[in-house]
Each structure stands twice: as C-alpha cells, then as structure tokens.
Amino acid sequence: EVQLVQSGAEVKKPGESLKISCKGSGYSFTSYWIGWVRQMPGKGLEWMGIIYPGDSDTRYSPSFQGQVTISADKSISTAYLQWSSLKASDTAMYYCARLISPHMIAGAFDYWGQGTLVTVSS
Amino acid sequence: EIVLTQSPGTLSLSPGERATLSCRASQSVSSSYLAWYQQKPGQAPRLLIYGASSRATGIPDRFSGSGSGTDFTLTISRLEPEDFAVYYCQQYGSSPRGSTFGPGTKVDIK
Numbered sequence: 001e002v003q004l005v006q007s008g009a010e011v012k013k014p015g016e017s018l019k020i021s022c023k024g025s026g027y028s029f030t031s032y033w034i035g036w037v038r039q040m041p042g043k044g045l046e047w048m049g050i051i052y053p054g055d056s057d058t059r060y061s062p063s064f065q066g067q068v069t070i071s072a073d074k075s076i077s078t079a080y081l082q083w084s085s086l087k088a089s090d091t092a093m094y095y096c097a098r099l100i101s102p103h104m105i106a107g108a109f110d111y112w113g114q115g116t117l118v119t120v121s122s
Numbered sequence: 123e124i125v126l127t128q129s130p131g132t133l134s135l136s137p138g139e140r141a142t143l144s145c146r147a148s149q150s151v152s153s154s155y156l157a158w159y160q161q162k163p164g165q166a167p168r169l170l171i172y173g174a175s176s177r178a179t180g181i182p183d184r185f186s187g188s189g190s191g192t193d194f195t196l197t198i199s200r201l202e203p204e205d206f207a208v209y210y211c212q213q214y215g216s217s218p219r220g221s222t223f224g225p226g227t228k229v230d231i232k
Contacts, residue, residue: 016232035221037167043161045167045210045223061220062123095166100178104215106221108157108172115166 002026004096004113007098011119012086017048019082020116021095030054033099035109036070036081039121050099051079059105086120108121124213126224134232135202136188141198143213143227145211145215149177157194167213170209171196174205206231 007021022034035050052070060070062076072079079096094116097109125148135141138220154174157169169178171187174194184199198205208228214221 037223040171044226045161045212047212047221047223051221059220061222098165100169100172106153106155108169108178108214109159110169110172111169112168113167 001061002098002111004093004098004111006096006113006116007022009117009119011121013122014088014120015084016086016120017082017084018086019080020094020118022081022113024042024079024098027098028102033103033105033107034072034101035097036068037097037109038064038092039115041094043119048094051058052103053077053079053107058074078081086118088120088122090118091120101112102105124151124222126213126222128209128211130227130228131225132228132230134230136189136203136204136232139201141196141201141205141229143196143198143209143229145189145194145196145224147192147194147213151194151213152215154190155213156187156189156194157214158185158206159210159212161207161210167210168194177180201229205229231232 033050036048038046047065053074092113096113098111099107100110128148146152156174161167164191175187211224
C-alpha cells in the first residue's frame with residue numbers, strides 16, 4: 001500500500017527555521033516525483049514545487065522560488081520542505097503528494113500525505 | 123504561467139441532481155494535462171480525474187471529465203451525500219514553470 005506520512009504540526013516564531021518531512025512507503029521512492037502543496041487557512045491549493053528523489057532534480061513554482069527549499073534523502077525514502085526564516089504569512093497546511101507516473105515530471109498527484117500544519121506567530 | 127478559472131464559485135444542488143463544474147485556462151493546456159480533485163473539510167485532496175478524462179483508481183463512474191485546449195468540465199451525474207465538497211482543477215503541462223491549481227468550486231447542499 002502506497003503511503004506518504006508527514007511530520008507533525010509545528011508552532012514557530014517569525015524568523016525561526018523549520019524543516020518538515022514526508023516519508024514514502026509501499027512503492028519505489030526513487031522513481032516518482034514528489035511535490036509540495038500549500039493551503040493557507042480557508043484558501044485554495046498552491047503548487048510549490050517537486051523533486052525527483054532518484055537524483056534530487058528539483059523544480060519550483062516562480063511564486064516559491066527562493067522562499068523555500070525542497071530536498072530528499074533517498075536512503076530513508078523521505079522528502080523535505082524547509083524554511084530558513086519563517087514569516088507569519090507561512091502559516092498554512094502543507095501537503096506532500098506523489099506524481100502519478102514513474103519518472104514523468106508532468107503529472108497529477110495520486111497519493112497525498114495527511115498534511116502538516118505550520119503556525120508562525122509571535 | 124497558466125491561470126485557471128473555475129465556475130461557478132459555489133454550486134447549490136440536491137442529492138440526486140447532476141453537477142457540472144467548469145475549468146477554463148488562460149492558454150491551451152498541453153496534452154490535456156488537466157486533473158480534478160475533491161477535498162472535504164479536514165482532509166487531504168483526493169484525485170478524481172487526470173488527463174482530462176481518465177478516472178483515478180477507485181473513483182465511481184458517476185464522476186466524468188471532458189474537454190481540451192482551454193475548456194474543461196467535471197460532471198457528477200447524480201450527486202451522492204458524500205460528494206458535497208470543494209473541487210479543484212489543476213493543469214500540469216507547463217513545465218518548467220510547473221503546475222497551477224484553480225481557485226475551486228464548492229458544491230453544497232441546497
């Protein structure tokens with residue numbers, strides 16, 4: 001069974017750093033692109049970027065380029081999303097999700113993590 | 123960047139009725155790389171349709187997708203109580219600039 005399990009909720013202060021995780025199981029982790037999606041409170045879905053764990057090739061939405069870093073450790077089948085200096089506007093639910101076809105960079109997300117709620121408040 | 127517009131913003135219908143949701147792109151979506159998702163409160167989105175018209179695994183056949191180019195439609199033939207949710211379209215064919223989601227259509231009970 002394919003599963004993506006995300007790390008737990010975080011409460012941080014502005015200016016702090018954060019790294020959240022997404023562990024894949026039940027499939028070949030290195031063969032599928034994994035993406036991150038932001039959902040701000042009461043709002044819609046925003047595509048942030050994707051990574052191919054096989055070689056760490058990464059693509060970002062222009063809206064998120066330079067604001068976050070996406071990485072992966074294929075040895076432990078885990079993808080990451082990190083911030084070096086959080087802002088209150090980073091408060092949101094963050095989902096990881098797997099692209100539907102192996103190796104293909106263009107794809108819908110067929111399996112989703114449960115989400116990680118990040119709250120940034122002074 | 124391809125911008126997606128969904129209409130209507132809210133659709134109020136009764137169980138058993140037919141729902142027709144629209145997704146329009148600011149430019150042509152290559153290879154019909156258009157997907158639809160359902161999201162219920164407190165849950166992660168669920169993939170319904172990909173490639174504009176292919177149902178994802180386990181999705182009931184009352185859900186169907188159609189369209190090409192810039193105009194796409196999600197149809198729910200007969201609404202079940204569990205279908206009341208928010209629906210998002212997504213285009214994923216504009217690499218390397220990535221993918222975008224539409225703003226969503228809420229289907230609620232009339």
